[in-house]
Amino acid sequence: MSSNYKDIIYEVRDDAVQIIINRPEVMNAFRLQTLEEMIDALKRADEEKSVNAVVLSGAGDRAFCTGGDQKVHLSEDGLYGPRGTVGMPVEDMHSALRDLRKVSIAKVQGFAIGGGNVFATICDLTIASEKAQFGQVGPKVGSVDPGFGTAYLSRLVGEKKAREIWFLCRRYPAAEALQMGLINKVVPHEELDAEVASWCADINQMSPGAIAIAKRSFNADSENIRGIGFLGIQAVKGFYMSEESKEGVRAFNERRKPDFKKYS
Template structure:
């Protein structure tokens, strides 16, 4: 796949690879094609010798990423499509994002919700505008991330806070996310690009090999979560095929509150 994508923008500039989800009309929610393009983009970025850094972003002013496109979720008998355990290669992209040799920076200017919150969590660093908002929605829409989005999140924000994030599905402003350790730096909205550029400049002055070794060392400590995630996603596959999960998707698209209790066993 070339660097000419439909859902993703790919640019190498000033020693930085910039990968941007380009679906602002749906708050940069991802679909099957988005993930396939992101996988390819991150694999290409890993081989870009001129750069030490990848900036991962969302197009427009409103959202970094708001997770899976729920309209797409209604297709293919309740799944997203023909790829991956749950209909699209979410595990494959999470692996590409986590394992790429470069330092990854999530640039969050707006909503980082659901799967988008997981993507920002998986990046090595996260820099946010003061207008950014973080949070989970999975249990509200009949979904869950049973690996990096849960177990790894608890490594970052602590067990109690991670459970709060998932069990209540509240939204957290950028400063709250910073206070819990989910974000490295919060800046005024108009200063976000300049701040990200400064971090990229400093990282680009470092030894790429030393950075890669450091990143691999950090990753090794939590590598067991990959196995937890692969095991959990098998359960999620079966969950997505239930009426309980489908009720969450239907309710979201119909803009109403879901009635999960009628499906409780």
């Protein structure tokens, strides 16, 4: 495991391991290197004995994470990259986050969109600023996140709401995300850091062994979703090679509306 990270920041402070996606210039969208570093950092955090929590956040004031970086989606660092079913090891990142023996907390100060919304969904707890917004964007750009991004989401917010989130790709303010059960708490923007630190301080007083067992128990009930995700991402790989999916990426990068019907 390496501590020489380029796309993330790794720190141990405020009663937690802090893993910060450090790409604010692209709204903390992730690329291959980002995921590789996050996987490494999560494994490293799992061995940190001084704390019971891991806080996942994004640098800057605008975004927690806005999903995959569409500018590299079809480049050698994207679809045709060296690792992961779809080039980027998204499924490995989800597994590393889910398998943490510690309590994972998403600290969301701005946009949690697409893959970023999935990260927040998978985290054990999500605390958000009142300025935060959540939502999916996949079908708008010819993409989808099977498994935890869909099936597990429906466990949190219900089938009808989960389908709405994916089929309409709307954004939901933090207050509405709280109401639907997607997140745990909303606080004024300036109080977000203090609130997360307070939760981490409380969690750090708990038994690490008891927390690890509780997490395994929670995860066991939905572990079949991991299999669904790995199967689904095989289908996504084939879809990403289609002109329909590529049209979504091209349109996003060209800042125009996609014409999916031309290729469907």
